[in-house]
Amino acid sequence: MSETPNLGSLEETILLIVLAMPDEAYGVSVAEEYQSRSGKTISIPAIHTVLTRLEKKGFLTSKMGGATADRGGRKKRLYEITPFGYKVLSELRETRETLWNIAPKFNI
């Protein structure tokens, strides 16, 4: 466990979003997806920080993609999840599900 880099909750959400949108995950699209899923707004600089950090930790890889007129002719940096990232995500999910299974029902 100690070798696995720490994964914060925002980071986890963003990682899941990248996983959910193959071939189309870059700054603006991830930010939009995050806003529509969580209802919270996030700025482009903040998204960039998270994505770079995730890449540094080895959860993501990236390559340069195509440019559009909308972007003033600038290319996109497209992100993709690594097998390691996928493994960490699914481990997290398993741990959670085990815990949910043993938790008693809670009546609200």
Place this chain on the structure above:
Amino acid sequence: MQQQTNISPPDWANRFLEWYCHPNLIDEIQGDLTEQFHKNSKNKGQLKARFRFIIDVIRFFRPSSLKQTQYFMNLDIIANYLKVAFRVFKKEKGYTFTNITGLALGITCSLFIYLWVQDELKYNQWSDDNELIHYVRANMPQDDGTVTWESTPYPLKAVLEEKYPSIDLVAATNWGSDIILKKGEEKIQSRGLFASPSIFEIFSIKPVKGAYEEMEKNETSIAISEKMATRYFGEDWRSQDVIGTMVTTHKGNQLTLAAIFEDIPRHSTMKFDYIIPFKARLANSPWIAHWGNYSNRTFVKINPSYNTETATANMQKAVQEHRPDVEDNAILFLQPFADRYLKNNYVNGSLAGGRIDYVRLLSVAAILILLLASINFINLSTARAAKRSKEAGVRKVMGAVRQSLRTQFIVESLLITGFAFIISSLLVYFLLPYFNFLTGKSVGVEVLTLEFVMLALGFVLTLGLLSGLYPALYMARMDPIRALKGILKGDRSNQLLRKGLVVFQFAITTIMIVGSITVYRQIQYIFEKNTGMDRENVIKAYMGDMEYSKDFQVYRNRLSNMPGIQSIATTDQDPLSVGNSTSDPSWPGKNPEFEKHFYVTGIDPNYIPTLDIKLKDGRNFDWDLATDTANYIINETCAKIMGLENPVGTDLSFWENDGKIIGVIEDFHFHSLHTPIEPLILRYDKEPWMILVKTKMGETKEAIASLEELHKEFNPARNFNFDLLDEQYNNRYKSEILVSKLTLYFTAMAIIISCLGLLGLVSFATQLKTKEIGIRKVLGASVSNILGIISKEYLIMVIISIVVACPISYVVLQDWLNGFAYQIDLSIWLFVSAGIVSVLLTLIIIGEQGIRAALRNPVESLRDE
């Protein structure tokens, strides 16, 4: 199409982004931001989109997205800059020392002044709704101008509450009183107020325990501060059930404890440790409820929809419109509570500064001293440029660009200011206790907040940059060929600037010399001034619980036979600040239109001899004449104002008491020297609270011991308090004394800094002229000839600076002196002596350097190279 081109992110933001952004990142960052911008402008409008874009560009301005070269400047180059800088420092120790010392002194002074000013500005800022809290004051128009009172009548409270929408809350308070609580046998004395319970809501003082409602209903209730609760109930009062219990005063009165409130912060002009409902005071002294009795203070909280001016406009006629019995032309106004400390000096009905003047004065002094230190720095650096021109030339020839030369010099100046800052921080740290002692403040380490440190650091860096900038630009601009040849003499503009700065420096120094001498002499004048009464060897003690007609007679008899006591008098007012006044007096021949307030004080027959006041005409009160209690003694000013040639024997009546004037005394100062002497009426009073004791010469200690001994017997419940009249007199001018001391120190600093600068310049100039001097000597010039050559230039500069300084200092100082009704004259000799001091200092500095240069053997000076 037109539409399309119009919608684009701000050009400058884009250019800024392209300037700083690392090329590997520009695609994704600019692309994402542009895309986002287009989406935003569609959904949220162009304005928001542009705003967002700019914010994001600024947020991307962080190390991770910067170009490598911009923040990762080659470490080797920086190391080289530092190495060269330290070599220069080492090589020119004198220059480095002069610079660092001058700057460190300047920064230290400014830091201290900053601390002092910050502490002054903290006063009365503690309440949550500070901008709403006001103090009601009254302007009383009189025949010879308006006087501004601090007291207002009690019925005003109800009128303000009911009739004026601008006023939300009103509290009446007295001027403070002592209470003694009994806790078993122990007696606890503390100071507080009789005040309307709304005082807590006005000042937003929260109860720690209990509630204030009880106080509205029950006038025998009390609220105490946390500090007093600790003294009365012990450290663990929070866990005790104390609210609703009875506390007992030393006279046996029972008061219900309604609440315990938060302690009032130290930086407050209003302090109290307990509050008793004002109604309790009304029950004891019903006459306070009269419109004519301007005896208490009124605090208000104004409605948030008003400000100070509009609220004042709304309520200023409250007394005129509602006083039922007589016509009262008092014009009320609201003084913000926050201004009570610094802006509290009213002249003729309008604000005329106060302590804020000293705050401003010292702030200006701080800036000037820093300026002096920076000027030294600039002067020495540019002067030195001549010497370093070869270095700069070689660097340029070797391929150094302007930028790197500039950086080199700026790094040097930053290092010097950095060192100076470190030294001055240490100085401030070690001198802080002395500073607190001097100023009577208790500034501690808590001032060293991150904010303060950042501010100071930012400031020092700016100072370093600014003072390094000119030399850096100058050196970098130099033509390398000329620099290498060593031709720099022709640079006139540079020399002119340097001369101008020296003149400026010495002008400031001269102004400060004149200023500190004047302040010092005015203070001396105050101390030595004969104020018309003898305040030496007089002790003020208090009646306490003694009754005048019973215990006090015994007390006086016993005291007069005890060691150290010469005479004993009583009065109902402090002889140094008589506060009671009235416009009531009438006499035969009084003009019915006449309007003027007369000060009134109650005395006994011993008062005049004890204070050694001179009787000009008539006689003193007589112990044995029962009728004298109806008679009056007046001062000369009073006689003049009443227009009486032979006042003795004239009828005088006020406060429903018809009597005669039996004597006239010479004027004595019963207020500070800031104000002229007012008319005063002395009456024979049998309800005094203050005892004035004249001690035998040199036996003050014995007298105090005697007083204390009797105090224990006659006032067992109270703490023994006494004041020395002359000490109190000096304390009145505390801020003047402080300013006089501070200006003295700062003047010394200014002199040292300016002289250091001049010393540096002169030593430099003589160094440059070594060969010239050598040749002159060989050709037969005498030492005095050479001295003349060296000193002429500087003497002229200093004389110009004196000429500039005199009129400026005259205007500034006359303005300050005008704050005193009794002042010294600004004589021509003052300016002459300040000028002589400046010239002498210059001569000493030049002489030392010049003689050394002039005595040098020309063989040595001509040999090098």
